[in-house]
Amino acid sequence: MKVSIVGVTGYSGLELVRLLNNHKNAEIVSIHASKDIGSSLSDIYPYLKGICDLKIDAVDSQSIMEKADLVFLATPSGVAKDLACDFVAADFPLIDLSGDHRLPASLYERWYQKTAQTDSVLARFTYALSEYTDLKGKRFIANPGCYATAAELALIPLLKAQAIDLTSIIVDAKSGLTGAGKALSASSHFVNVHDNYVTYKLNRHQHIPEIVQELQLFDSQLQHIQFSTSLLPVNRGIMATCYVKLKQPLSHEAITALYQDCYADKFFVRIQQELPELHNVIGSNFADIGFAYNPPTNVLTVVSVIDNLIKGAAGQAVQNFNLMCGFDEKTGLLAVPSYL
Amino acid sequence: MKVSIVGVTGYSGLELVRLLNNHKNAEIVSIHASKDIGSSLSDIYPYLKGICDLKIDAVDSQSIMEKADLVFLATPSGVAKDLACDFVAADFPLIDLSGDHRLPASLYERWYQKTAQTDSVLARFTYALSEYTDLKGKRFIANPGCYATAAELALIPLLKAQAIDLTSIIVDAKSGLTGAGKALSASSHFVNVHDNYVTYKLNRHQHIPEIVQELQLFDSQLQHIQFSTSLLPVNRGIMATCYVKLKQPLSHEAITALYQDCYADKFFVRIQQELPELHNVIGSNFADIGFAYNPPTNVLTVVSVIDNLIKGAAGQAVQNFNLMCGFDEKTGLLAVPSYL
Amino acid sequence: MKVSIVGVTGYSGLELVRLLNNHKNAEIVSIHASKDIGSSLSDIYPYLKGICDLKIDAVDSQSIMEKADLVFLATPSGVAKDLACDFVAADFPLIDLSGDHRLPASLYERWYQKTAQTDSVLARFTYALSEYTDLKGKRFIANPGCYATAAELALIPLLKAQAIDLTSIIVDAKSGLTGAGKALSASSHFVNVHDNYVTYKLNRHQHIPEIVQELQLFDSQLQHIQFSTSLLPVNRGIMATCYVKLKQPLSHEAITALYQDCYADKFFVRIQQELPELHNVIGSNFADIGFAYNPPTNVLTVVSVIDNLIKGAAGQAVQNFNLMCGFDEKTGLLAVPSYL
Amino acid sequence: MKVSIVGVTGYSGLELVRLLNNHKNAEIVSIHASKDIGSSLSDIYPYLKGICDLKIDAVDSQSIMEKADLVFLATPSGVAKDLACDFVAADFPLIDLSGDHRLPASLYERWYQKTAQTDSVLARFTYALSEYTDLKGKRFIANPGCYATAAELALIPLLKAQAIDLTSIIVDAKSGLTGAGKALSASSHFVNVHDNYVTYKLNRHQHIPEIVQELQLFDSQLQHIQFSTSLLPVNRGIMATCYVKLKQPLSHEAITALYQDCYADKFFVRIQQELPELHNVIGSNFADIGFAYNPPTNVLTVVSVIDNLIKGAAGQAVQNFNLMCGFDEKTGLLAVPSYL
Structure with a gap:
């Protein structure tokens, strides 16, 4: 599976890079952010030198859908909901790590103090606590909060x-x-x-x-x-x-x-x-x-x-990705707790 | 007031040294521990060099009662109860920072899994949460836990x-x-x-x-x-x-x-x-x-x-000391929170 | 001595409040900053409630000189040099904790990348590493860097x-x-x-x-x-x-x-x-x-x-204040290292 | 390759378990320590539950040589040198993470203040800073210090x-x-x-x-x-x-x-x-x-x-293991820096 990551320079986005880098069934084909367009990710984050030297692209849903098979949105709440619309309209698989597609509009607006996603788009999303959700055939995932x-x-x-x-x-x-x-x-x-x-x-x-x-x-x-x-x-x-x-x-x-x-x-x-x-x-x-x-x-x-960054965000997103795609849910997620 | 500190090398004991060093109505006349007898406290704890260079003495109730007007016990629970007896017998003022004189014997034995103080000695102690206890005339204080x-x-x-x-x-x-x-x-x-x-x-x-x-x-x-x-x-x-x-x-x-x-x-x-x-x-x-x-x-x-070391231990002990002795309760306790 | 603190909400300013609060020869009569004018310092920093509830004033050299006998400047480098001029012109005692009066103009401009103080004002300042400087009769102190x-x-x-x-x-x-x-x-x-x-x-x-x-x-x-x-x-x-x-x-x-x-x-x-x-x-x-x-x-x-905030900034400023004023250099500075 | 780890409950030993758990060419067949014999490693370290539930065995070189193809010694300096002798005598491959086989005997005794390994055994060891050492055909590795x-x-x-x-x-x-x-x-x-x-x-x-x-x-x-x-x-x-x-x-x-x-x-x-x-x-x-x-x-x-635990200890040991065995040096070592 070819995947794109939007919001790659946030904590969840960077953690997705880290996890997907070692995922045998996924290839990161493009990374996107609203800043530092054109820079190599490893120039900004030298710890990724030799690991992810991709250039950061602007967010462009059309280009993502041409290159990739699925997109991860790791953008802040309030941003993801606008980005999601094109992908949903095109029935292009998407996993949203933000809070934008977890709640009905009225609750969202009350607790997030932001304008909600439209009801028709919200209706397409599945809230996916991996252990309790059947993801076969699902295309739009609202990844749970940490x-x-x-x-x-x-x-x-x-x-x-x-x-x-x-x-x-x-x-x-x-x-x-x-x-x-x-x-x-x-x-x-x-x-x-x-x-x-x-x-x-x-x-x-x-x-x-x-x-x-x-x-x-x-x-x-x-x-x-x-x-x-x-x-x-x-x-x-x-x-x-x-x-x-x-x-x-x-x-x-x-x-x-x-x-x-x-x-x-x-x-x-x-x-x-x-x-x-x-x-x-x-x-x-x-x-x-x-x-x-x-x-x-x-x-x-x-x-x-x-x-919180793994099971609470990027790890559960990868677990949901695995479940959606019919891979073993553990693929790419076998890192042992560092403990020390 | 001349005071002695028993258990001076524990955290509460060291904190008592720190607080009493700047207390205008108290003078530390002797410090006691079960180890390092004969060493200067500042040889073991160089941060105290020039502040408290007293030698550590063995614990000897008789000698303490000769030198001092009041004793602080900053020893572990289970140790304080034995040390306290001589002072109580002599009606010599004492503030115990341990848990040995806070509970009736049955509760103590159940929760501390140690032999309790005798009832007659326990009866002499006042549990002293400073803000809620009248300490005038009291001689034996059980200082609260943190x-x-x-x-x-x-x-x-x-x-x-x-x-x-x-x-x-x-x-x-x-x-x-x-x-x-x-x-x-x-x-x-x-x-x-x-x-x-x-x-x-x-x-x-x-x-x-x-x-x-x-x-x-x-x-x-x-x-x-x-x-x-x-x-x-x-x-x-x-x-x-x-x-x-x-x-x-x-x-x-x-x-x-x-x-x-x-x-x-x-x-x-x-x-x-x-x-x-x-x-x-x-x-x-x-x-x-x-x-x-x-x-x-x-x-x-x-x-x-x-x-926890000040209001939860040594500071409240000094506050209780002030209240027992009729000093302003703030004496020696005006340090501003370090904040940064 | 009545003193004013300018730049009170920076780390050095807050530390001056903490130290001078327990200084028997100093009284803080006014505190100044560029923001939060009119608020009580303890409303912004609740740890100071009951300790310093003074209102924050705008910086006004005339009003400071009317109220106080000496001013501490705890403002960033580049700001202090402008504030200092009025005080120097009026021969009003001043201790500057910033880097603005420590170096000749040419060195300052090269290392700070900022416009330097005028030579005539710089000439009035004494760089005061307390242990190596005779401060009797000095009125303008450049307090050393940490x-x-x-x-x-x-x-x-x-x-x-x-x-x-x-x-x-x-x-x-x-x-x-x-x-x-x-x-x-x-x-x-x-x-x-x-x-x-x-x-x-x-x-x-x-x-x-x-x-x-x-x-x-x-x-x-x-x-x-x-x-x-x-x-x-x-x-x-x-x-x-x-x-x-x-x-x-x-x-x-x-x-x-x-x-x-x-x-x-x-x-x-x-x-x-x-x-x-x-x-x-x-x-x-x-x-x-x-x-x-x-x-x-x-x-x-x-x-x-x-x-760094005490001997490296506010503490040495108070030590220099003591030496300038002929007080014991230890006044207000006897806090024992917290150690734990 | 079947491997055994001796000293598994030390920091380097636990880190070896973590790294080798995801190594496609290595299987941990036994783990050894001097304490907790007979307990499951994951009973003592619950973070390993489901990852390494092997029982801890006593150290027995004969049994290790029967089960495994190579042994890692992650024991303290002074212990490894005695354990190594049997393996060296049997020409059984060994990687020692301790300091016991890095120095000539005279230097070892002076700096470690312990009795050194015999010269004949020392002569069999190669000090292996991975980037500067050719490990083909080597059987006894002294892994560098952190x-x-x-x-x-x-x-x-x-x-x-x-x-x-x-x-x-x-x-x-x-x-x-x-x-x-x-x-x-x-x-x-x-x-x-x-x-x-x-x-x-x-x-x-x-x-x-x-x-x-x-x-x-x-x-x-x-x-x-x-x-x-x-x-x-x-x-x-x-x-x-x-x-x-x-x-x-x-x-x-x-x-x-x-x-x-x-x-x-x-x-x-x-x-x-x-x-x-x-x-x-x-x-x-x-x-x-x-x-x-x-x-x-x-x-x-x-x-x-x-x-220090990876390139400075267990990671470099695995890198040396890879180089000794002719595997890609990166095998099992592709974890991305956690960064956050």
């Missing part, structure tokens, strides 16, 4: 089993700085992040409606979740710490069984005996999940961790 | 106001590595902490009964709290993120008033308009508190931050 | 003793990110600094001529130094690792004596037996120096460390 | 060209903490490393004689180098900053040509136009080199960076 991926993988098994009080869900999620993108702001200046821990967008994060919408597929009674997001002084990694009240007490074994039922045949989701830490997964496409139940409070704590 | 300080300062106003559902309290607390002490272990090795975030002792942290006990003073109906502790890859700082359900919705102004009522005349507790971050307080004795209420879930999120 | 302070304190004793080959000096200096200021750029984005180490401005750093000029006071034969600057992934701290060839071998004792001769009565410079590390000095005004001689290569390695 | 790799790759081209004053070489090298191994010590405790920068083993690091010995192959006149080693507060990465005086001035183009001559056909060594930073190479087997010449001081600064 926090959303971590939270949904942790909570869906509990909803499927109808095991919890739906009004009790509290998610305390933490992310490394790559999750906030490369835009310059005081909140991403090294001095303000280092040796600090900052809670932001409390009750206002745009992944909240995405999570609620996905969870409602598994229990339509769910109405709201309490969700907080904070910045950890690290580059990569998300931990979603989920607190829920059980309808009735469950043994550790019962909870383990409940999770293993969901993920027994899912290579990239691992149920761990101990609570997972970020090091479990950084550098890989794995999502690790662990939990502990506390009888006195009746609270089950579920902890999930992912690399 | 996590406990952060959680109690955040939650007490809500309990006093009877504003929350007592079964709903969930505290997601995070600490820098100095909170874990200087003992060597794989979990404190740089490589395992850096770029990581690790949840530990879930539902088993020994500060849980301490918090419950203190909160029960303000509402005896409280039975349990859900409390998690994690390690942030920083040296100093604790954030306690507290989630509670309100009995009935409250406006931001009403919640602000509720907190300001409690802390209007408390210099070291600041109610902030925005959620506080670690940088607000590191290097100082301040505890900063902020909050946000979310009507759809009826959850109030309260965030408190402290420097 | 890298320059670390390098000069390490090298001057060797030049005074004529102990080294002057063509052999190589300084490999490293700084935390606060040294680069709060301006937003890709090079200060957290993701680019964290887990990285970046050498910048090699052979082009503007502190090079400042160091050469100061060293030439002690040996006029010196012509050039090799000087590199790199960014450490920390907030505070500079280490200058200096490599020099000795004219003839010296014992460790002889080198120690040579350094102690220079600094015996200088409280803030400490000669350490071991090579110092950043932790030795962070949070304090100390400069720590250590060294090791290697007979096979005839190279003496001298390592000096400072907190 | 600092040594970075320094040698940077300096050899200058020696080959006889371009520099041999008495002028000064290397200021910095490493992340994985370079110091997983042993517990105060110097690797998170609190002591974080926000710090520490120079250690100055003039005493055991890689000094290794570098000198290798450089002497290219210019036998070389006698000594000045070499310093410091710990950066990061997990991975080495930068070697090399300062040398040129015999006669060279243009940037001439120096570039000199380096490109050496490395034109070496995939893993990249000559960069800008000084490289750690992010250039972390997560990959690349060594990036850049430089800048300063006419006033006649000093050429050469900067090389590597990932």
Whole structure:
């Protein structure tokens, strides 16, 4: 498959280059951005010298459709929706890593404070949490958000089993700085992040409606979740710490069984005996999940961790690409967590 | 006041040296440890050269009582309880920074997995969260734990106001590595902490009964709290993120008033308009508190931050020392947060 | 003394607020910046709530001279030189933390790529490395640069003793990110600094001529130094690792004596037996120096460390303020290194 | 090729597992350590769950030689030399990542302070800096040290060209903490490393004689180098900053040509136009080199960076394995630097 990447100089775009470079069924035929047109990617990012020396092209849907078989959009929310229209009109396969095609227009406009995609285009897209979506025959993929991926993988098994009080869900999620993108702001200046821990967008994060919408597929009674997001002084990694009240007490074994039922045949989701830490997964496409139940409070704590740029963005996009194309879902995604 | 410090080479002991060095009413007359006896403290810790060049003495209660007017015990839990007996027997003022005199014997033995202090000695101690304890005339102080300080300062106003559902309290607390002490272990090795975030002792942290006990003073109906502790890859700082359900919705102004009522005349507790971050307080004795209420879930999120070594240990010990001795509580504690 | 701070929202300005807040002979009567005029400093920087709630004023030399007895300029290079003129014309005491009054005009324009101060104003300024400058009766101070302070304190004793080959000096200096200021750029984005180490401005750093000029006071034969600057992934701290060839071998004792001769009565410079590390000095005004001689290569390695915001900027400015005013040089500067 | 790894739970051993897991010509058939015998590797290191679930075996050379075709020794210096003897006696291929077979016995004993390997066994080993060693037909490899790799790759081209004053070489090298191994010590405790920068083993690091010995192959006149080693507060990465005086001035183009001559056909060594930073190479087997010449001081600064665990240890071991076995040297080593 020949693929193009639009938004190649953002964090997700660069990570796509990194992953697809070692993908035996994919060839990157063109890379696109709104700046640095005509420069070699490796002149701007010397770490890619000898790996990806392609020139950056302007974004031109016609030329992409001539060269490639599929396009990845790794542009910011608000930009992707305009770029997507030509491809959808031409029925040209597309995977959008942004938030532009995940929500109905009304929710999108409320949470993103931007104009939404048209309903007719939105209707063509499939929201694709890889482990829970059948992608055969799909051509337009809305790739999930990073926090959303971590939270949904942790909570869906509990909803499927109808095991919890739906009004009790509290998610305390933490992310490394790559999750906030490369835009310059005081909140991403090294001095303000280092040796600090900052809670932001409390009750206002745009992944909240995405999570609620996905969870409602598994229990339509769910109405709201309490969700907080904070910045950890690290580059990569998300931990979603989920607190829920059980309808009735469950043994550790019962909870383990409940999770293993969901993920027994899912290579990239691992149920761990101990609570997972970020090091479990950084550098890989794995999502690790662990939990502990506390009888006195009746609270089950579920902890999930992912690399926000891989399972939370470019890795899941490649996994979805594999599933769409009928490849083994692991193709190009076998990097072992770097751990150290 | 002449003071001695026992356990001077631990993190809390070193921080006491740092704070008391600039305290106009205190003079450190002797320092004690179980190792490096006879060495100058500044030979072992060259950052103290010219600041504290005292020799380290063995622990000898008799000699301390001869030289000093008060002793700080900055030794680990399990050690302090034995050292305390002589001083209590002699009615010699003592501030214990360890956990040995905070809980009744049965709770202590269950949560610390160690033999408890005798009941008669325990009865002499006052648990002293500075902002809520009258210390005039007290001679034996159990200084609060670091996590406990952060959680109690955040939650007490809500309990006093009877504003929350007592079964709903969930505290997601995070600490820098100095909170874990200087003992060597794989979990404190740089490589395992850096770029990581690790949840530990879930539902088993020994500060849980301490918090419950203190909160029960303000509402005896409280039975349990859900409390998690994690390690942030920083040296100093604790954030306690507290989630509670309100009995009935409250406006931001009403919640602000509720907190300001409690802390209007408390210099070291600041109610902030925005959620506080670690940088607000590191290097100082301040505890900063902020909050946000979310009507759809009826959850109030309260965030408190402290420097675990100062307000969470040595600073509060000095504050308690000031209050015991009738000094201005701010004496020696006016360092401004380092922020940068 | 009543003092004003211009450029209060920069890193050096904020650090001046922190230090002068606890200075018994100084009172901050006004703070000035080019933005956020009319806001309380603590509204913008909540960590200062209750500590410095002054309103930010526009920069107005006339009003400053009416309110205050001395002004600190903590503005960027290129800005300070214009602000200074009114004060110099009025003979009003001023300490400039920027690079605008450290070099003759020709050198300044070459290394800073900016228009220089006029010669007549420059002539009124004294470059004040505190340990080597007599400040009695001085009214206009050019406060040294951060890298320059670390390098000069390490090298001057060797030049005074004529102990080294002057063509052999190589300084490999490293700084935390606060040294680069709060301006937003890709090079200060957290993701680019964290887990990285970046050498910048090699052979082009503007502190090079400042160091050469100061060293030439002690040996006029010196012509050039090799000087590199790199960014450490920390907030505070500079280490200058200096490599020099000795004219003839010296014992460790002889080198120690040579350094102690220079600094015996200088409280803030400490000669350490071991090579110092950043932790030795962070949070304090100390400069720590250590060294090791290697007979096979005839190279003496001298390592000096400072907190770039304190001894490298605001702390040395306060030290110079103390010396100008005839106060004890330690006034307001007794904070112990935070170490942990 | 079937391979065994001895010392699998050390940092280099774990990194070998990571790299060899994706190596199409290698299969890990057994893993060995001195502790945790009988446990699954992924029980101890959950990040390897589903990747390497092999049980840890005791070290037994006979059983290794029955199962495997080649053995990697990733044990500490001092241990490897004893383990090697059986394999050498049986002429069984071996790659030793430790320092035990890099130096003649006399130098080894002086710098490592341990008993050396016997001369007859030492004589069978080839020191293999991959880019400069012909490994066809070799059976016993002494894999270079991490600092040594970075320094040698940077300096050899200058020696080959006889371009520099041999008495002028000064290397200021910095490493992340994985370079110091997983042993517990105060110097690797998170609190002591974080926000710090520490120079250690100055003039005493055991890689000094290794570098000198290798450089002497290219210019036998070389006698000594000045070499310093410091710990950066990061997990991975080495930068070697090399300062040398040129015999006669060279243009940037001439120096570039000199380096490109050496490395034109070496995939893993990249000559960069800008000084490289750690992010250039972390997560990959690349060594990036850049430089800048300063006419006033006649000093050429050469900067090389590597990932200490990959090109500085396990990656170079796999590269040497490939070269020994006649595979493409890039096999299993195509991971792109993680950059973010």
